[in-house]
Amino acid sequence: MVSLAALSLVVLLTGTELLFSGLDALNLRHGARAVRESEAWVREQLGVDSPDRMLAYQRAKTVLSRAQSWLGVLGVLAVVLSGLFGDVVGLLVETGLPTVLQGVVLLVGAVVLVRLLGAPFDLYETFVVEERFGFNNQTPGLWLRDLVVGLLVTVVLSGVVGGVVLAVVDALPTLWPVAGWVVVVGFSLLMMVVYPRFVAPLFNDFDPVESGPLREAVEDVFDRAGFECEQVYEMDASRRSSHSNAYFVGFGETKRVVLFDTLVEQMDRESVQAVLAHELAHWKRGHIWKQLGASAVQMGVVFAFLWWVTASQWVYAAFGLPTVTYAALAVGLLYAGPVLSLLAPLTNRLSLAHEREADDFAARTMGESESMTRALTTLAGENLSNPFPHPWYAAFHYSHPPIPERIRRLSERTDEADANDAPATPAD
Secondary structure: OOOHHHHHHHHHHHHHHHHHHHHHHHHHHHHHHHHHHOHHHHHHHHOOOOHHHHHHHHHHHHHHHHHHHHHHHHHHHHHHHOOHHHHHHHHHHHOOOOHHHHHHHHHHHHHHHHHHHHHHHHHHHHHHHHHHOOOEOOOHHHHHHHHHHHHHHHHHHHHHHHHHHHHHHHHOOOOHHHHHHHHHHHHHHHHHHHHHHHHHHHOOOEEEOOOOHHHHHHHHHHHHHOOOOOOEEEEOHHHOEOOOOEEEEOOHHHOEEEEEHHHHHHOOHHHHHHHHHHHHHHHHOOHHHHHHHHHHHHHHHHHHHHHHHHHOOHHHHHHOOOOOHHHHHHHHHHHHHHHHHHOHHHHHHHHHHHHHHHHHHHHHHHOOOHHHHHHHHHHHHHHOOOOOOOHHHHHHHOOOOOHHHHHHHHHHHHHHHHHHHOOOOOOO
């Protein structure tokens, strides 16, 4: 007989997946209709010669992603409800290993399994979908290397962090939620330094931008924005894909700006400067720390929920688990995951506000809005991004405002500036 707790997990996981599947379908229909209604704008402003190609790319990516997500949900439910998860935990208990080590083995095993099951989907996406639409530059050898290196990095990081959290749980039976929260937040801060210096270079080459026209353009933006940063890099993104982007990472002396070589190639000087100014805004306006603070609050709620789960006995009886804390934590995370997904419209609001503020900062820094507008249209057109997401879909999935909205805001900003600069009309 299925327990109420197990049934609630089924409803939560499948219900969330059904919701997102419905949003996918709604978004694809809405996007197709909007693109056809604004076909001239898509061709002229985004530089997309074939809007149908853009729509086909969105369909292919969406269908593949949702198929992978459904496989994951059904796989999790099969493992948990069949009793297989409880059997695996039982075998770990019988090994006699320390409880913390048992939990680490379970976590690492789950990480490896998820990565390996996801590999066929990533392979298809890279060499079928991305290849079909002209984005893929990877070789099978490079893809396999990325898979192996990425798996090793994930195993090491998850094993270390998971081990420390489980050790805290074991050592501090009453205070572990607070201590575990501190560990996770501290790890997030540490990764802001470790990732760009040690992890990212495992996958890409980062060439310092030290001289030449690009460095001059960068220093010009730094001067305008009142920003100091010696570490500016161009990343060989084209080695894998023709998609373009830029990002800012780190803090203090470790902060660095990274420009994709594809972005530098696809945009003119002023557009690159506008993108750079946009990224600098996230530091200048404290967005990085605000996002970290919001994430810390979210993690605090998750740890409070996990404490309640582990302190309750229902989880062990409902899923046939040995009474070891790491098993209850694993089940608790299965409940927390979809709940966090359902709360995305709330958490995305902060990011949306930050992106709008960053666009405004870029326009002020450049002294005009046209450069940022060109950058946005280039990014959307070159990446075949969906310019017209359904509002409900965007609420759950978009941390950036849709491109037309961003362009409209920049245009209104230009109109306001022109109005303020216009000479006053003489009184009658």
